[in-house]
Amino acid sequence: MSTPTPCWLCARPLGHKVEWHHPVPKSRGGRETVPLHPICHRTLHAHFTNAELQRIGADHAKLRDKPELSRFLAWIADKPPEFHAPTRTRRR
Template identity: 65%
Template sequence: MCERPLGRRVEWHHPLPKSRGGRKTVPVHPICHRTLHATFTNLELARIAAAGDDIRQASALRPFLDWIAGKPPDFHAPTKRRK
């Protein structure tokens, strides 16, 4: 998602949530995975996947992607929860 190289820790994300029938997974950094789920509900993720949209283009993720771009692959920080 963030286009940085993967580090030692990798998590697997379902672009179409398992609760919506998704089986395919993609590797992501733990901080990116947590940010996705803190930013979007499973319903929103399902709609994005169904539309074939690139999640990186979502305006809600732009500040995070700009901030994380220069961090090392194994960088981790607490993730803010959705309000």
């Protein structure tokens, strides 16, 4: 039996719903895509602009160190792969 592919952001196994994220946004020339849970994908875009995502690039360790994401990752860690909740947006 093969090991399920983990989410690029939270490293939990992926469920039935998978979204593909460009670590460097397509609008900024990004071509690579990585698999994410829908809640992880929405959280990334709720907290970071495309310019910020471009600067961070594919270094998910840098993203995980950001305070707003580290709190989210600690909260989501024990949730099942299909877990969904409304995504909070940051105040800009």
